[in-house]
Amino acid sequence: MEIRTLAERASVTYATVGRGRCVHYSPRNDDTLCSREVGEYLDLLEASDLLDERGHKMCATCTRAARKRAESAEQALVAEQHQEQLTRDEPSDTWTIATRAGVEIARVEGATAEDMTRAAEALPEVRANIQREGGFTRRRLYTSELAPADAKQVPGAAGAEQQPTAEVERRIVEGVVVEHGGTAEGSLPRHAQHPDVVAARAILRPLKPAILADHTDTSRGADEVDTSVRGYMLDPRGQGRVAAYWIEGGQDTLRGEPHVGELEILRLKFIDADWRVEPMSRTCVFAWRPAEGDAPRRADAACQEAGRALRARRTQQRQAAPEAAEVYVAETPDTAGTWRSGWIAAGQQAANDALFDLGDSAEQGALFG
Numbered sequence: 609m610e611i612r613t614l615a616e617r618a619s620v621t622y623a624t625v626g627r628g629r630c631v632h633y634s635p636r637n638d639d640t641l642c643s644r645e646v647g648e649y650l651d652l653l654e655a656s657d658l659l660d661e662r663g664h665k666m667c668a669t670c671t672r673a674a675r676k677r678a679e680s681a682e683q684a685l686v687a688e689q690h691q692e693q694l695t696r697d698e699p700s701d702t703w704t705i706a707t708r709a710g711v712e713i714a715r716v717e718g719a720t721a722e723d724m725t726r727a728a729e730a731l732p733e734v735r736a737n738i739q740r741e742g743g744f745t746r747r748r749l750y751t752s753e754l755a756p757a758d759a760k761q762v763p764g765a766a767g768a769e770q771q772p773t774a775e776v777e778r779r780i781v782e783g784v785v786v787e788h789g790g791t792a793e794g795s796l797p798r799h800a801q802h803p804d805v806v807a808a809r810a811i812l813r814p815l816k817p818a819i820l821a822d823h824t825d826t827s828r829g830a831d832e833v834d835t836s837v838r839g840y841m842l843d844p845r846g847q848g849r850v851a852a853y854w855i856e857g858g859q860d861t862l863r864g865e866p867h868v869g870e871l872e873i874l875r876l877k878f879i880d881a882d883w884r885v886e887p888m889s890r891t892c893v894f895a896w897r898p899a900e901g902d903a904p905r906r907a908d909a910a911c912q913e914a915g916r917a918l919r920a921r922r923t924q925q926r927q928a929a930p931e932a933a934e935v936y937v938a939e940t941p942d943t944a945g946t947w948r949s950g951w952i953a954a955g956q957q958a959a960n961d962a963l964f965d966l967g968d969s970a971e972q973g974a975l976f977g
Contacts (some may be wrong), residue, residue, distance in 0.1 A: 617682070618633065618674040618675070618681065619635065619681065620633040620634060621649055621651075622654070622655035624648050625644045625645065626647050631650070633673070635677075640670055641669065641673035698751055699750055700748070700750060701717050702748070702749045703717075703728070703748050705734055706746075706747075708741050708744075708745060710745065713744065716728050721746075728746070741806075792820055793819060794840060794842050795809070795843070796824065804844045804849070804897050805850065807897055808850050808852065808883075808895070809842060811881040812874065812877055815874070816838065816840070817839045818837050826860045827860065833857075833859060837855050837858045838857070838858075840852055843892075848896050849894065850895055851892045852871075853891070871891075871892070875895075878893065884898070
């Protein structure tokens with residue numbers, strides 16, 4: 609191992625001052641490290657002769673200053689080497705999968721984020737965390753962060769040293785799931801971990817969730833529409849209340865009209881899970897998450913289902929009945945108090961003809977006997 613002198617480490621040379629009996633250090637700027645004017649510069653042999661044979665001593669002030677210069681130079685060299693190491697460091701194909709709190713669950717291999725996601729979701733422990741927290745965090749590791757056994761499999765990782773903890777923590781964690789590249793399933797990413805959204809997403813399975821980013825705008829007046837977005841979208845409204853939308857072609861309405869059939873399916877899913885569904889919501893379904901200890905609302909659900917069936921039958925009857933069939937009262941001197949329908953007034957039968965053949969003893973067309 610090469611041993612360097614203090615003068616070499618501090619990048620200084622030897623010098624004398626006047627007729628003094630000390631050997632000084634100087635950075636070759638005509639002054640010594642103790643701020644005195646250099647009389648003569650010396651090489652190592654000349655300085656050794658003065659120190660050994662003539663009894664000279666090293667200047668204590670110059671020696672302390674030289675040691676500080678040497679320490680500073682060594683620290684700068686280490687920092688330069690570290691920066692060079694960072695420059696050579698490259699992302700690997702290894703990803704760390706962790707909980708929302710940052711606790712590592714597993715490590716998977718993947719050249720892309722999509723490959724990583726498929727590999728992660730195939731692991732039981734990752735699927736369990738998705739059920740528990742609604743997703744997981746991920747981060748692509750750098751070659752310097754891999755263990756030696758792993759580094760052998762990564763080109764260019766040989767000789768890479770473990771980086772300080774501060775440098776590892778400096779790197780940004782890449783997103784939150786249930787997310788793929790900054791997206792979430794069934795809600796905006798910022799709502800993915802909301803407890804009401806997590807609960808609603810669980811009961812809506814296996815319906816298709818919309819893949820959404822935080823900048824996704826599904827309203828009718830959106831400036832930019834991603835027509836590939838399709839599925840349900842949950843929006844937490846606080847205190848256990850959620851709004852469930854159906855997105856088709858990137859919008860929550862179709863030419864201003866709600867997706868009635870799909871919203872009805874969402875409504876029934878909430879009712880089956882004992883969520884309280886608000887009536888009269890047109891473009892979305894407002895549902896309230898049942899509190900712990902609430903009794904099941906099966907009776908309420910049955911009433912709501914019966915009410916929907918009744919309204920549907922009335923709608924069908926109105927659509928099927930011709931406009932001329934509307935009943936009105938026609939009073940004439942001959943038939944006062946009898947009901948006449950539109951086909952009578954239309955001329956299909958004379959107004960004074962008998963509606964029913966009841967015999968001579970009963971008034972024709974009487975409401976009551």
